[in-house]
Amino acid sequence: MKMEHVDGRDAGKVVLFALSTCGWCGKTKGLLKELGIAFDFVYVDLLPPEEMDNAIATIEKYNPAGSFPTLLIDDKNVIIGFREEEIRGAFGK
Amino acid sequence: MTTADISDDDVEKQFQVLDSEARSGGYHLNPDLEFTKKLVHGLLVNESRYGYPACPCRLSRSIKAEDLDIICPCNYRDPDLDQYGACYCALYVSDAILSKKKSLIPVPDRRPPRSERNSRKTIHTISSGSLSYPVWRCRVCGYLCAREEAPLVCPVCKAKKERFERFM
Numbered sequence: 001m002k003m004e005h006v007d008g009r010d011a012g013k014v015v016l017f018a019l020s021t022c023g024w025c026g027k028t029k030g031l032l033k034e035l036g037i038a039f040d041f042v043y044v045d046l047l048p049p050e051e052m053d054n055a056i057a058t059i060e061k062y063n064p065a066g067s068f069p070t071l072l073i074d075d076k077n078v079i080i081g082f083r084e085e086e087i088r089g090a091f092g093k
Numbered sequence: 094m095t096t097a098d099i100s101d102d103d104v105e106k107q108f109q110v111l112d113s114e115a116r117s118g119g120y121h122l123n124p125d126l127e128f129t130k131k132l133v134h135g136l137l138v139n140e141s142r143y144g145y146p147a148c149p150c151r152l153s154r155s156i157k158a159e160d161l162d163i164i165c166p167c168n169y170r171d172p173d174l175d176q177y178g179a180c181y182c183a184l185y186v187s188d189a190i191l192s193k194k195k196s197l198i199p200v201p202d203r204r205p206p207r208s209e210r211n212s213r214k215t216i217h218t219i220s221s222g223s224l225s226y227p228v229w230r231c232r233v234c235g236y237l238c239a240r241e242e243a244p245l246v247c248p249v250c251k252a253k254k255e256r257f258e259r260f261m
Contacts, residue, residue: 021135021149023128023182024199045152056152060207067202068150081199 001051001058003040006033011091014039017059017070020046024082025069031084035091044068099137108133111184114251118234120166120174121191123183132184136165150182151204162204166250168232169203230260
């Protein structure tokens with residue numbers, strides 16, 4: 001699955017599954033940029049069908065509801081939705 | 094219209110339509126205009142992609158029959174407004190949020206996960222033997238009407254005929 005990379009401070013493996021049309025996904029991406037950490041993101045709604053299926057299967061492993069935004073940290077910690085305090089807390093700010 | 098063709102003017106026009114429909118039904122759009130207009134843009138994108146305005150914060154698979162519950166206004170808006178003061182994407186907010194008595198909090202998705210969606214239950218229909226007309230219920234706002242067929246558009250929430258179910 002092709003991810004877009006945003007440069008920044010290394011805070012582990014940070015992956016954001018988002019939708020290009022979603023306001024809360026936009027706010028989450030904005031917050032990660034504000035925190036200045038490096039992360040990868042993918043707009044799942046823009047993926048071709050097969051890749052979309054793979055992305056959904058990955059998201060559902062960590063977030064059974066399959067909802068957006070899903071933020072995955074180091075392949076184990078997951079933050080579902082734009083939970084600003086939790087996201088700031090996860091990156092020590 | 095392709096995604097790239099959606100102009101600020103299109104967004105503004107659709108915002109005005111949604112705002113006036115919301116007011117007439119006693120609903121409110123989110124007063125954060127910048128955020129709200131991004132969602133309206135998302136709805137127009139989805140309408141051009143899928144042929145219907147699926148929720149901008151949920152993933153559509155472009156199969157209308159499977160997405161009827163998330164066509165905006167979605168079937169989950171009213172219970173979310175009651176419980177959280179906003180719908181899932183926060184296009185719509187409650188009186189309390191509008192008057193700043195409450196602040197917005199993230200709304201968990203009330204839509205059942207994919208694995209449970211196929212077994213979506215239909216409502217219990219009460220026997221209508223003694224009624225002169227069937228009764229139709231709007232799945233979005235609960236409006237009921239007794240007539241041969243459901244109305245083309247819900248007079249309260251503007252949901253289309255396909256969102257109605259037989260109630261009695």
